[in-house]
Amino acid sequence: MTVNGNKRKFAMYWAASCGGCEIAVLNTHEKILDVDANFEVVFWPVAMDAKYKDVEAMEDGSILLTLFNGGIRNDENEHIAKLLRRKSKIIVAFGSCASEGCIPGLANLSPVGEIVSTAFHTLTTDNPNEIYPRSTFDVPEGELHIPTLSSVLRPLDQVVDVDYHMPGCPPESHQIAAVIELVIKVIHGEAELPPKGTVIGAGNSTVCDECPRARNVKSIKAFKRIQDIAPVDPTLCILEQGVPCNGPATRSGCNARCPQVGAQCIGCYGPAAGVMDYGARLITAFSSVIDANEPDEIEKILDGIPDPTGQVYRFNLAGSLLKANRSAWSKEQV
Amino acid sequence: MTQRISIDPITRLEGHGKIEIFLDDQGNVANTYFQIPELRGFERFVVGRPIEEMALITNRICGVCPEAHNMAASKAADAAYKVDPPRTGKMLRELLYSAFYCADHTTHFYALGGPDFVMGPDAPVAERNILGVIHKVGLEIGSKVIPVLRSRVG
Amino acid sequence: MPENFEPTIIGFTCNWCSYRAADLAGTARMKYAPNVRLIRMMCSGRLDPTFVLRALSGGADGVMITGCHPGECHYMEQNYKALRRFLLLRRVLKGMGIEPERVKLVWASAAEGARFASETTLFVEEIRRLGPLNWGRPAALENLQEAISKSEEVPA
Numbered sequence: 001m002t003v004n005g006n007k008r009k010f011a012m013y014w015a016a017s018c019g020g021c022e023i024a025v026l027n028t029h030e031k032i033l034d035v036d037a038n039f040e041v042v043f044w045p046v047a048m049d050a051k052y053k054d055v056e057a058m059e060d061g062s063i064l065l066t067l068f069n070g071g072i073r074n075d076e077n078e079h080i081a082k083l084l085r086r087k088s089k090i091i092v093a094f095g096s097c098a099s100e101g102c103i104p105g106l107a108n109l110s111p112v113g114e115i116v117s118t119a120f121h122t123l124t125t126d127n128p129n130e131i132y133p134r135s136t137f138d139v140p141e142g143e144l145h146i147p148t149l150s151s152v153l154r155p156l157d158q159v160v161d162v163d164y165h166m167p168g169c170p171p172e173s174h175q176i177a178a179v180i181e182l183v184i185k186v187i188h189g190e191a192e193l194p195p196k197g198t199v200i201g202a203g204n205s206t207v208c209d210e211c212p213r214a215r216n217v218k219s220i221k222a223f224k225r226i227q228d229i230a231p232v233d234p235t236l237c238i239l240e241q242g243v244p245c246n247g248p249a250t251r252s253g254c255n256a257r258c259p260q261v262g263a264q265c266i267g268c269y270g271p272a273a274g275v276m277d278y279g280a281r282l283i284t285a286f287s288s289v290i291d292a293n294e295p296d297e298i299e300k301i302l303d304g305i306p307d308p309t310g311q312v313y314r315f316n317l318a319g320s321l322l323k324a325n326r327s328a329w330s331k332e333q334v
Numbered sequence: 335m336t337q338r339i340s341i342d343p344i345t346r347l348e349g350h351g352k353i354e355i356f357l358d359d360q361g362n363v364a365n366t367y368f369q370i371p372e373l374r375g376f377e378r379f380v381v382g383r384p385i386e387e388m389a390l391i392t393n394r395i396c397g398v399c400p401e402a403h404n405m406a407a408s409k410a411a412d413a414a415y416k417v418d419p420p421r422t423g424k425m426l427r428e429l430l431y432s433a434f435y436c437a438d439h440t441t442h443f444y445a446l447g448g449p450d451f452v453m454g455p456d457a458p459v460a461e462r463n464i465l466g467v468i469h470k471v472g473l474e475i476g477s478k479v480i481p482v483l484r485s486r487v488g
Numbered sequence: 489m490p491e492n493f494e495p496t497i498i499g500f501t502c503n504w505c506s507y508r509a510a511d512l513a514g515t516a517r518m519k520y521a522p523n524v525r526l527i528r529m530m531c532s533g534r535l536d537p538t539f540v541l542r543a544l545s546g547g548a549d550g551v552m553i554t555g556c557h558p559g560e561c562h563y564m565e566q567n568y569k570a571l572r573r574f575l576l577l578r579r580v581l582k583g584m585g586i587e588p589e590r591v592k593l594v595w596a597s598a599a600e601g602a603r604f605a606s607e608t609t610l611f612v613e614e615i616r617r618l619g620p621l622n623w624g625r626p627a628a629l630e631n632l633q634e635a636i637s638k639s640e641e642v643p644a
Contacts, residue, residue: 016374019348020397026445026464030477036465045345047445048463052342076350076371103394107375109382109583113636115375122377132636133373141336141356141364146371153374170397227386266390279580280537287572293558293565298575306384308576309583314387321541322623326585329624 008064008187010039011055012094013084014046015077016104016153017070021095022046024170025067031177038184039065043084052080058087065183067094067166071101071318072154076147085160090193092200096169098156100270100278101318103169106310108152108317108324116149152324164194166201169268169315172254175201199273203252206272207265211247211256213237219291223304232262239264239289242304244311248285249278267315277321279312286312336364343371346446346463348398385411398441401434495615498543499524499552499608502532504562505597506554512601520605521612524552532556533566537577540591544581545623550590550615552608557595567595587618 014022026032026047035041042063043050066088072078085091096102107115120127137144156162166179179201185191194200203210215237224242232238238245238259246267247259258265271278286305292298305311313320336359342352350372358364376395383391388407393400405427412419419427442448445464452470453462460466501507507528513520529535532555540551553574561567571593578588592614594607 014350016372018394018397018400020394020400023397023441026441032465033468033473036468040460041463041465044463045343046348047346047465049345049459051345054459073372073374103391104374104376106379106383106391110375110378112375115378116373117636118378118381119373119375139365139367142338144354144367144369146369149373169394225384225386266387277538277541280541280577283537283573283576283580287569287576290572293568293571295571295575298572302576302579305579307382307387307583308579310383310387312580321538321545322584322586323545325583326624328585 007038007040009042009058009062010035011041011043011063011066011084011088012046013043013066013068013070013080015068015070015081015098015156016073017095017097019046020170021067021069021097024095024168024173025176027173028177028180029173031180034184035180038187052083055080055083055087060086061089063088064090064187066091068092068156069095069098071097071104072150072156072159073104073107074147074149078150078159081156081159090163091156091160092164092166093156093162094166095171096167096268096270096315098162099165099167099319100316101153101155102268102315105153105155105313105315105318108328109309110325111327112149112151152328153318154323155319163196165197165199165270167199167251167268167270168202168254171201172257175253199251201253202269204273205252207247207250207252207254207256207259207269210252210254211237211259211265213259216240218289220289220301221291222301223286225304225306226264234262244286244305246282246311246314249275249281270316270319278316279309279320282312337361346449348396385414399434399438401430401438405431493616493620495523495549495612495620496547497524497550497552497608497612497615498539498548499526499554500532500535500539501526501528502534502555502562502567503528503530505556505560506532506594506604508598509554509596509600509604512598513605514601516601518601518605521609523612523615524608531561531563531566532570533561533563533568535570535573537573540577544586544590544621547623549618549621550592550611552592552594552611554594554596554604554607557597560597586621589614589618590621 012022012025041048042058043055066084068081068084068091070077072081093099097104101108116132120132133146135146135148168175182191186193208215214235218240220242222242223244226232226243229241229243233241239247243264245259245264247256247265249272250265250267251269251272254269256265267278271281275281290298290301292301317324337357339355339357340352344351344353350370352369352371354367354369356364376392380388380391388411389404392403392407395403444467449463449467452467457466501510507526510526532553535553543551553570555567555570556562558567574591574593578591581591582588592611596604596607
């Protein structure tokens with residue numbers, strides 16, 4: 001698969017992201033040297049100084065592999081997503097933001113006007129002249145532009161055709177190393193790429209499967225917050241102790257690292273295989289362990305979950321069936 | 335006729351930014367504008383989330399310094415509950431933060447800002463990065479630096 | 489609200505009680521609002537909240553779930569599962585800006601054709617009052633300044 005004896009091209013880009021995915025790639029430690037040995041890194045803002053215009057100048061399809069993390073929040077994210085799609089043979093929705101929206105997807109619970117006005121009016125923000133960002137701004141020397149926000153944040157596959165998904169916030173470094181290893185084997189003709197659309201770098205079961213805690217038949221009489229049950233019993237399933245743990249709906253691959261240290265799974269590895277809507281699956285899981293049949297009793301138990309929408313859609317709101325709170329779509333678009 | 339130079343995007347840091355530089359007829363800088371082309375809205379969407387989740391949500395503000403946001407959120411929770419953690423708890427926090435400090439500064443020097451100094455600001459883009467630094471200083475030193483980053487994993 | 493709004497309702501009915509109630513309403517020629525598209529499940533306990541979300545995001549203005557009365561479930565206790573899922577789902581929908589009244593759970597036995605008909609008609613009128621849901625599609629925002637000026641300040 002060599003092209004004129006040159007190394008294959010690699011790119012990694014962040015849209016509305018935090019940089020954690022980039023750090024996770026750097027945290028593959030020596031594996032980064034394998035990337036260097038097998039690829040020419042052509043665009044990776046965290047690590048090298050290539051510019052957007054350099055990507056525009058590349059030939060279509062000339063990048064073999066692009067790892068795209070971050071959600072699509074504004075028209076620049078969308079433009080670069082489409083640009084990199086054109087320039088890349090394989091594009092991976094890398095990490096939870098690109099795969100399902102992740103934490104920034106929680107912005108979809110509010111209309112974007114509210115998001116901007118809150119950001120520019122916090123308790124610790126002085127904004128007496130009511131200055132807000134504008135996509136076009138005139139200065140004496142010319143016109144300045146910043147991207148336009150879209151009404152909701154979208155995962156990558158709602159904007160471009162995605163070849164693979166790699167879940168996690170961030171994807172575990174050992175999983176990233178395994179994927180790099182696989183791609184290098186593919187380049188050398190020693191392995192085949194998985195079918196398009198496969199979720200890579202993750203398991204095929206749920207976090208519960210990887211969790212070492214003891215599990216029994218559950219009958220929850222009350223949901224609690226983790227600070228209310230401290231200390232957490234280190235041997236027993238956290239859900240059984242009354243704290244909503246998202247393990248039952250969350251894809252395996254992380255070795256249940258949070259439950260292993262006494263924290264409930266918050267669901268960063270996204271939906272398990274075969275789950276169409278992550279929140280719906282969790283609603284079912286939590287409902288099945290409630291030990292009550294009378295509506296009043298059930299409601300009282302449910303009162304123990306202070307933020308049900310955030311609990312079941314923490315990482316997956318933008319990628320869910322509903323995608324956003326109704327208020328997030330401006331009236332003009334309805 | 336004003337000349338305009340765009341630096342888009344700025345690189346080797348966490349976050350998005352661009353810089354527009356306007357030169358006058360003499361070729362001197364007339365004005366420079368620094369712009370932030372991103373807004374995710376944490377300020378709004380943390381409202382309504384349970385307080386014990388703040389450390390887990392705000393650490394997603396930045397993946398290079400999540401420990402810092404986690405620490406701030408934890409201390410804010412302390413203040414809200416009006417509690418003073420036990421001494422051991424504070425020592426554990428200090429231990430975590432010290433490990434973060436070491437790893438973060440190492441990351442910045444070797445992966446982010448350092449390459450411009452080690453390789454020189456005029457080195458070509460393909461070399462003026464962490465991989466270029468490893469090529470220059472040699473694999474032996476590179477493989478000693480990399481394990482320092484291990485300290486923050488897990 | 490547009491004139492002549494005809495709600496689109498999806499009704500998930502259980503095979504043993506409520507579907508037979510719907511059949512009874514039909515064979516007895518009871519008049520009731522025709523807006524409900526019925527989907528038969530073997531048991532209300534089969535109701536996956538995903539069905540409700542698919543319906544609402546796919547164009548339905550409301551969803552009705554019907555099953556056997558508590559204690560009468562053909563499969564013993566599964567209607568209680570439907571009840572628990574329904575109650576938690578409604579809370580989550582509220583957080584998504586969907587009025588809880590848009591999803592309704594009705595217990596109806598096979599003999600209660602009239603009840604099935606009247607509950608359906610009541611529900612259709614309730615949805616008519618609430619208006620169409622028109623679950624939107626995300627798009628680029630044309631006028632951010634207007635959106636900011638219309639927004640309410642949230643203390644943060």
